[in-house]
Amino acid sequence: MAEVKAEKEGIGVTLLFIASPLLLLALWEIGVRAEWLDHRFFPAPTTIVAEIVRLFAEDNLLIDILASLRRIGLGLLAGFPTGLAIGVAMGRWKWARAFFAPLVAFTYPIPKIAILPLLLIIFGLGETSNVMVVVIGVFFLALINTYAGVRQIDHEYFDVARVYGISRWQVLRRIVLPAAFPDIFTGLKLAVGYGLILIVAAEMVAAESGLGYRIWTSWETYVIKELYACLMMISIIGVVLAVILEKIEGRLVHWKHTG
Amino acid sequence: MTPQTDHCLLTENLGKRFENGQKSVQAFTDINLSIRRGEFVCLVGPSGCGKTTLLRCMAGIETPTTGRVEIVADPKPNTSRLAMVFQQHWLYPWMTVEENLRFVLQASPIDAVLHADIIDRFINRVGLGLFRKFYPYQLSGGMNQRLSLIRAFCIHPQMLLMDEPFVFLDYQNRMMLQKLLLELWADEKQTIVFVTHNINEAIALGDRVLLMTASPGTIKREMVSEFPRPRDVVDLRRDPHYEEMVVDITNDLREEIEIAQRKMESEWLKSKPKKRA
Numbered sequence: 001m002a003e004v005k006a007e008k009e010g011i012g013v014t015l016l017f018i019a020s021p022l023l024l025l026a027l028w029e030i031g032v033r034a035e036w037l038d039h040r041f042f043p044a045p046t047t048i049v050a051e052i053v054r055l056f057a058e059d060n061l062l063i064d065i066l067a068s069l070r071r072i073g074l075g076l077l078a079g080f081p082t083g084l085a086i087g088v089a090m091g092r093w094k095w096a097r098a099f100f101a102p103l104v105a106f107t108y109p110i111p112k113i114a115i116l117p118l119l120l121i122i123f124g125l126g127e128t129s130n131v132m133v134v135v136i137g138v139f140f141l142a143l144i145n146t147y148a149g150v151r152q153i154d155h156e157y158f159d160v161a162r163v164y165g166i167s168r169w170q171v172l173r174r175i176v177l178p179a180a181f182p183d184i185f186t187g188l189k190l191a192v193g194y195g196l197i198l199i200v201a202a203e204m205v206a207a208e209s210g211l212g213y214r215i216w217t218s219w220e221t222y223v224i225k226e227l228y229a230c231l232m233m234i235s236i237i238g239v240v241l242a243v244i245l246e247k248i249e250g251r252l253v254h255w256k257h258t259g
Numbered sequence: 260m261t262p263q264t265d266h267c268l269l270t271e272n273l274g275k276r277f278e279n280g281q282k283s284v285q286a287f288t289d290i291n292l293s294i295r296r297g298e299f300v301c302l303v304g305p306s307g308c309g310k311t312t313l314l315r316c317m318a319g320i321e322t323p324t325t326g327r328v329e330i331v332a333d334p335k336p337n338t339s340r341l342a343m344v345f346q347q348h349w350l351y352p353w354m355t356v357e358e359n360l361r362f363v364l365q366a367s368p369i370d371a372v373l374h375a376d377i378i379d380r381f382i383n384r385v386g387l388g389l390f391r392k393f394y395p396y397q398l399s400g401g402m403n404q405r406l407s408l409i410r411a412f413c414i415h416p417q418m419l420l421m422d423e424p425f426v427f428l429d430y431q432n433r434m435m436l437q438k439l440l441l442e443l444w445a446d447e448k449q450t451i452v453f454v455t456h457n458i459n460e461a462i463a464l465g466d467r468v469l470l471m472t473a474s475p476g477t478i479k480r481e482m483v484s485e486f487p488r489p490r491d492v493v494d495l496r497r498d499p500h501y502e503e504m505v506v507d508i509t510n511d512l513r514e515e516i517e518i519a520q521r522k523m524e525s526e527w528l529k530s531k532p533k534k535r536a
Contacts, residue, residue, distance in 0.1 A: 156349045163343040164363040178353040255353045255394045
């Protein structure tokens with residue numbers, strides 16, 4: 001009985017979840033058709049969707065999407081494990097904390113996109129610079145969330161390990177990483193979202209492909225429909241990635257039912 | 260100190276002091292114990308007398324400030340030196356019932372070919388057979404503490420340290436686990452040091468009851484609990500000698516509790532005005 005009720009509420013919430021963006025889009029559409037909104041600056045959602053379809057079919061939008069995703073992927077691949085490793089070290093060892101904490105404190109507040117010009121000087125105008133922006137942004141999110149997760153582990157888990165003679169490697173692999181995993185995963189979710197933000201910004205100035213590049217060229221050529229289409233694509237990609245990660249998280253950290 | 264072969268645990272002038280800025284607290288002092296192989300010793304004392312810290316020093320989780328602990332392990336094959344059960348189960352929540360056992364077995368000196376059998380035997384013995392693939396969050400508090408008990412027994416420890424393992428269980432589960440503990444112990448007669456503040460429990464389970472003084476804790480008195488084994492923790496209450504012993508130790512403990520109380524109050528009075536200022 002209770003389960004059935006919970007499920008019903010679940011459906012209600014899901015409907016609301018879908019209803020709110022639809023409502024906004026409907027108002028927007030009506031606004032444009034009734035000419036309350038200037039369609040030159042605010043093309044109707046249906047126009048934007050049609051533009052997306054056209055871009056996919058005639059203008060290789062997919063190639064730009066894949067270019068952006070590839071850069072985010074490479075950035076994650078390089079930046080996340082590095083941040084994770086240093087986060088674990090800082091969480092577990094005093095010397096690592098003493099060494100890295102000031103470095104992190106001074107470099108973390110710098111807006112990552114502000115490093116782009118420097119990266120362009122170092123790596124030149126090309127893929128590396130774009131990917132490096134993501135690497136740096138993702139690195140900090142991995143580091144900070146992992147560190148927080150490791151610091152929060154109850155010391156009793158380590159007491160048990162000590163009594164039962166668990167090796168340092170096993171403590172790391174079977175206790176520290178799984179215990180901190182929920183926080184690490186939160187870091188990953190943030191990193192994917194932030195990676196998208198960073199790559200679009202970087203591509204506006206430093207790339208010849210990608211969604212950011214498209215947005216910038218459509219502004220330069222004043223093709224506002226395309227600009228909106230790219231924005232909508234970014235938003236859709238962000239939501240899809242978030243939903244996928246949410247599902248994976250539910251699978252992996254099912255054990256975390258406290259109480 | 261020359262280790263005698265019939266002793267499993269020896270402590271010599273053991274003491275622990277916690278330093279925290281200008282404040283320092285002597286947890287316990289001058290603990291000289293010698294616990295025979297196979298002996299079940301219960302440690303009782305008022306709250307804050309350092310009995311848990313003493314146990315943690317024995318386990319090697321905490322380093323004593325003075326004196327030393329020696330665990331004289333017998334070089335028997337397929338046994339471990341030490342295991343400990345805590346107040347809360349502290350199972351690893353990301354591991355299933357059997358994974359929790361396998362994890363400690365893999366780190367133990369026990370031959371790997373025996374692991375699967377040992378896991379089966381212990382899981383079935385405590386009635387968790389149907390739950391071996393379950394995670395701790397899917398089990399009740401009593402089931403988890405049973406698992407934490409067999410986690411300690413499954414590595415065949417020669418020395419078993421128990422820190423109020425049943426304190427957070429309800430009456431029914433506590434009785435069940437006390438019975439289980441005595442049964443498991445009867446099989447192999449591990450040496451056990453069992454910390455509790457429950458005098459009934461101490462007398463019913465132990466061969467010897469050590470009473471600690473208020474902080475800084477030291478051994479005030481020791482009594483032998485000579486009731487025949489196997490014991491039934493409930494039937495034992497009919498024995499007039501048992502009741503007498505409970506009352507006797509309770510009176511002694513009450514004295515220490517009052518001392519502890521007075522000490523705490525005076526410390527509170529000392530610290531309070533400063534905070535107000």
